[in-house]
Amino acid sequence: MNGITANPTLKNQLDQYTWSWKSHQIQYTVMGAGQPLVLIHGFGGCIGHWRNNIPTLAAGGYQVFALDLLGFGASSKPPINYNLKLWQELLYDFWSEHIQKPTIFVGNSIGGLLSLMILVDHPEISRGGILINCAGGLNHRPQELNPPLRFIMGTFTKLVSSPAFGPFIFNQVRQKHRIRNTLKQVYINKEAVTEELVEIIHRPSCDAGAQKVFASILTAPAGPHPSELLPKIKAPLLVIWGENDPWTPISGAKIYQDLADKGGSIQFKPIPNTGHCAHDERPTIVNSLILDWLAQQ
Structure with a gap:
C-alpha cells in the first residue's frame, strides 16, 4: 500500500490505496x-460504482476488494493499447500481490467478461464468479451489427481516434448532461x-x-465471447441480469439460462x-442475491 487517498465524489468515504503496477498507479x-471478493467495474466505471455494495458485502463477513482498472477512475491513463488481456494480467498480478487466496470474482459488464476469463485462464486463484449483465465483448463485433449501424459505428470510431476530431468528440460525450442522459437510458x-x-x-x-484511453478502447478487439468461455468453467457461477438492459438485452442471457436450466454449478x-x-x-436486491449465493458455497 503506497498511500490512502479520499475520493471527493463519494459521500460515504472508502479508504483508497495506490498500488504501482508496471510503473502505473492503480487505485484500489x-x-x-x-473470504476474498474482487469487484470489477464495467466501461466508464470505477470503484465508486460499487459504493452501495462494498460496505454491505464486507459486513456480511467477506474481505471486499475493488480497483480502478488501468485507464479508468483514479488509476493512471497511459497512452497504450487497451484490451481485455491487459486488464486480465493486471487483475492476476493484483491477486498475486494482495490476496493470494482463492477468490470470488464479481464483475459488471466488461468486468463480468473479465471474471469469466480469469476463471478459465487462472482456475487456481478462483473459487467462483458472479456476473452482473456480463458483456458479450469489449466492443461489438462487426457481424453483430446490421449494415447501417456497422457503417455508423465504423465511422464514429475512426473520428474518435482522429487527432483532429477525437478530442472534440470526446469533450462532447463527457459533458455531464450527456452522461446523465445516457445513464437514464440504461437505468x-x-x-x-x-x-x-x-x-x-x-x-x-x-x-x-x-x-486517448476512450479512443483506444473503442477500437480494441472484442475479445472472447462468453459462449467460448462457459464450457471451460468448472467453478460455480451466479449470473444476475437486469431484464430491461438495452445494452446487453435479456436475450443475450439465454446461454446462461439454458445452462442453469440443466442444473449444475450455475x-x-x-x-x-x-x-x-x-x-x-x-x-439491496443484488447484495441480498450475492450474500445468499455466497452462503451456499
Missing part, C-alpha cells in the same frame, strides 16, 4: 475480513441516477489521457424493471 480499496430506476453518480463517472473523464437470477448496472440500480 479493501474492506472487511474473510430503468431513474431515482438511481443521482448527481453523485454523474460526478463519479464524469470526474475521471477530465484526467489527462482520458480521451444459478441465473433475472431482476425485473432493471437495466445494465443492476448492482447500482437495485443494490
Whole structure:
C-alpha cells in the first residue's frame, strides 16, 4: 500500500490505496475480513460504482476488494493499447500481490467478461464468479451489427481516434448532461441516477489521457465471447441480469439460462424493471442475491 487517498465524489468515504503496477498507479480499496471478493467495474466505471455494495458485502463477513482498472477512475491513463488481456494480467498480478487466496470474482459488464476469463485462464486463484449483465465483448463485433449501424459505428470510431476530431468528440460525450442522459437510458430506476453518480463517472473523464484511453478502447478487439468461455468453467457461477438492459438485452442471457436450466454449478437470477448496472440500480436486491449465493458455497 503506497498511500490512502479520499475520493471527493463519494459521500460515504472508502479508504483508497495506490498500488504501482508496471510503473502505473492503480487505485484500489479493501474492506472487511474473510473470504476474498474482487469487484470489477464495467466501461466508464470505477470503484465508486460499487459504493452501495462494498460496505454491505464486507459486513456480511467477506474481505471486499475493488480497483480502478488501468485507464479508468483514479488509476493512471497511459497512452497504450487497451484490451481485455491487459486488464486480465493486471487483475492476476493484483491477486498475486494482495490476496493470494482463492477468490470470488464479481464483475459488471466488461468486468463480468473479465471474471469469466480469469476463471478459465487462472482456475487456481478462483473459487467462483458472479456476473452482473456480463458483456458479450469489449466492443461489438462487426457481424453483430446490421449494415447501417456497422457503417455508423465504423465511422464514429475512426473520428474518435482522429487527432483532429477525437478530442472534440470526446469533450462532447463527457459533458455531464450527456452522461446523465445516457445513464437514464440504461437505468430503468431513474431515482438511481443521482448527481453523485454523474460526478463519479464524469470526474475521471477530465484526467489527462482520458480521451486517448476512450479512443483506444473503442477500437480494441472484442475479445472472447462468453459462449467460448462457459464450457471451460468448472467453478460455480451466479449470473444476475437486469431484464430491461438495452445494452446487453435479456436475450443475450439465454446461454446462461439454458445452462442453469440443466442444473449444475450455475444459478441465473433475472431482476425485473432493471437495466445494465443492476448492482447500482437495485443494490439491496443484488447484495441480498450475492450474500445468499455466497452462503451456499
